[in-house]
Amino acid sequence: MTVEQAIAALLAMAQAQRLQDSEPVLLDDARQRVLASDLVATLDLPPWPNSAMDGYALNLESWQGEPLVVSQQIFAGVAPKALQPGTCARIFTGAPLPAGANCVEMQENVEVLPDASVRFTRALRVGQNIRPQGQENHAGQVLLAAGKRLGPFELAIAAAQGCTHVHVVRRPRVALLSTGDELAEPGTPLKPGCIYNSNRTLLSHWLSALGCEVIDGGVLPDQPHLTRLKLEQLQQGIDLILTTGGVSAGDADCLGQVLRECGQALFWKLAIKPGKPLTVGYFGSVPVIGLPGNPTSALVTFGLLARAYLLRIQGVEAVTPLSFAVTAGFDWPKAGNRREYLRARLEEGRAVLYPNQSSGVLLGASWADGLVEIAEGCTLQAGDTARFIPFGELF
Numbered sequence: 137m138t139v140e141q142a143i144a145a146l147l148a149m150a151q152a153q154r155l156q157d158s159e160p161v162l163l164d165d166a167r168q169r170v171l172a173s174d175l176v177a178t179l180d181l182p183p184w185p186n187s188a189m190d191g192y193a194l195n196l197e198s199w200q201g202e203p204l205v206v207s208q209q210i211f212a213g214v215a216p217k218a219l220q221p222g223t224c225a226r227i228f229t230g231a232p233l234p235a236g237a238n239c240v241e242m243q244e245n246v247e248v249l250p251d252a253s254v255r256f257t258r259a260l261r262v263g264q265n266i267r268p269q270g271q272e273n274h275a276g277q278v279l280l281a282a283g284k285r286l287g288p289f290e291l292a293i294a295a296a297q298g299c300t301h302v303h304v305v306r307r308p309r310v311a312l313l314s315t316g317d318e319l320a321e322p323g324t325p326l327k328p329g330c331i332y333n334s335n336r337t338l339l340s341h342w343l344s345a346l347g348c349e350v351i352d353g354g355v356l357p358d359q360p361h362l363t364r365l366k367l368e369q370l371q372q373g374i375d376l377i378l379t380t381g382g383v384s385a386g387d388a389d390c391l392g393q394v395l396r397e398c399g400q401a402l403f404w405k406l407a408i409k410p411g412k413p414l415t416v417g418y419f420g421s422v423p424v425i426g427l428p429g430n431p432t433s434a435l436v437t438f439g440l441l442a443r444a445y446l447l448r449i450q451g452v453e454a455v456t457p458l459s460f461a462v463t464a465g466f467d468w469p470k471a472g473n474r475r476e477y478l479r480a481r482l483e484e485g486r487a488v489l490y491p492n493q494s495s496g497v498l499l500g501a502s503w504a505d506g507l508v509e510i511a512e513g514c515t516l517q518a519g520d521t522a523r524f525i526p527f528g529e530l531f
């Protein structure tokens with residue numbers, strides 16, 4: 137199965153698993169959550185015309201060019217009186233324009249005369265340096281559509297409307313399991329032949345960044361009956377079982393085996409490198425995404441496939457990460473039969489590869505800015521164009 141086919145299958149699965157419940161969440165806690173309903177403006181912004189400059193407000197219709205007496209000072213945060221005919225008002229940035237004024241001149245362009253009246257030295261036009269009411273938006277306008285992921289910009293837009301909360305889709309509840317007899321948790325002694333579990337940390341942070349609630353399912357030994365028992369225990373209140381390891385073709389790889397024999401495996405063996413053993417299916421009624429155990433295989437398949445699934449069940453339409461063309465700073469002489477993702481850094485617009493592309497090596501991900509994608513059957517020479525997916529897009 138190609139990467140495109142696998143993404144399409146996952147998104148079709150996600151469509152059937154779309155989360156229906158929503159909840160109000162404080163703006164401070166709503167980062168990375170997904171809007172459940174349109175955010176509709178209740179205010180015009182700005183709510184009233186205001187000054188874009190520190191300067192003087194006047195009415196050009198009744199003015200013949202003569203110096204004007206200053207009849208009031210208007211600071212931001214006050215309600216001004218109407219402009220007295222034949223005068224101007226001292227006004228500061230963000231302060232409401234007084235009724236009757238139709239122009240603001242910046243303070244640098246006026247001359248304050250000895251009697252404290254103000255002479256305007258430049259040509260003036262109606263509307264200058266005024267931010268009209270509703271310049272940004274009008275009340276009733278949809279500011280953010282349902283399905284929008286909320287970051288600092290979107291939350292600031294909600295704050296500007298006076299919202300304390302936003303209405304978001306409930307968090308997906310993801311049971312995170314690591315498999316492997318060799319795994320030890322950090323903080324415990326490392327027995328001979330064992331390694332520390334890094335995938336759990338990688339994925340629990342990444343899941344949180346995608347708005348998910350992580351239910352730590354711990355570590356599963358490589359034993360089919362225990363694997364089956366564990367999956368049976370995770371049937372209530374879980375939206376996705378996300379596992380790492382145990383999906384290759386080895387004797388100890390029992391997760392894939394249990395899924396195929398006791399659940400339903402929709403697909404495994406993907407034309408992707410790293411990440412070929414990725415296995416997707418259901419156990420009971422709960423979707424399962426079985427990531428390969430090698431840290432970079434888990435990283436690539438989570439970022440390119442599981443991420444899209446988790447965003448789509450929350451109602452996000454735009455799940456394809458932004459990518460762009462870069463110049464290859466390397467040769468790729470041997471065409472592969474799988475879509476290849478290489479950890480690369482951008483150096484002056486050229487993609488340079490981390491020297492060790494082994495799927496067991498995690499350091500390269502931190503060194504790199506993102507992934508260079510090389511299509512099946514393709515070779516490259518330095519100077520050719522390749523597609524680049526920045527890691528930032530995957531969070």
Ligand code: AMP
Nearest residue numbers: 314316333334335381382384428429430
């Ligand atoms: P598997 O997919 O179970 O065959 O594992 C492939 C490789 O990834 C093996 O070298 C495992 O030791 C390693 N591995 C599996 N799970 C983890 C994990 N949670 N953290 C770090 N490495 C892992």
Ligand code: MG
Nearest residue numbers: 315316381382
């Ligand atoms: Mg294993």
